[in-house]
């Protein structure tokens with residue numbers, strides 16, 4: 001069964017827009033789990049434009065499902081993850097000013113670096129995953145690093161699927177087959193949505209977990225609007 005981990009970065013983006021505590025990130029994290037999600041994902045960035053490092057600590061006692069912290073393993077990030085000890089850390093090679101994640105690791109060029117940092121997380125009993133493009137060479141390189149899992153970077157699939165190009169799933173299937181053969185667990189994420197998730201899940205063998213944020217929060221807004229507007233109208237018109 002594929003687990004759903006909800007990325008709550010966007011809740012923090014909205015909260016930060018006004019400087020207060022609305023929406024309340026911790027309440028959302030609790031509710032997301034009550035509603036059935038099997039994990040909470042956050043991806044703090046150095047500029048703390050959405051999830052702040054303090055949020056990562058505050059969420060620790062709230063996340064009773066699987067806590068997944070994603071990010072670029074720079075010193076502050078490593079220190080924080082080792083203190084919090086989430087169930088899983090997902091390493092993503094983001095540039096400091098990246099608007100969102102836009103590439104997977106070059107697992108061949110960075111094997112030694114990844115090996116060292118992955119070993120440190122594993123010594124601390126934190127499961128590791130590394131963000132990779134759907135490229136067979138990168139999967140082979142990932143296996144060399146000692147990581148427990150890979151996270152397939154799904155932006156290109158999502159883009160092509162929305163254009164009607166279902167063949168775009170092909171490299172993801174091939175990578176998933178190879179990763180499983182090499183003993184790697186398979187996660188996936190980025191731009192997955194209600195539109196594409198069923199097709200992705202049905203085609204990718206041994207898919208353990210997906211982390212979904214941007215589309216899921218937008219979909220929740222769309223779905224919630226009618227109910228909330230109705231409630232306002234009731235108050236205004238009675």
Ligand SMILES: CC(=O)[C@@H](O)[C@H](O)COP(=O)(O)O
Pocket residue numbers: 007009010043045070092099100101131189190213
């Ligand atoms: C690794 C990945 O694809 C997601 O974590 C995504 O990058 C979320 O980050 P933002 O919410 O900053 O876009």
Ligand SMILES: NCC(=O)COP(=O)(O)O
Pocket residue numbers: 007041043070151188189190191192211212213214215216
């Ligand atoms: N790891 C991917 C993730 O957490 C969510 O990505 P997105 O759904 O916000 O694109």
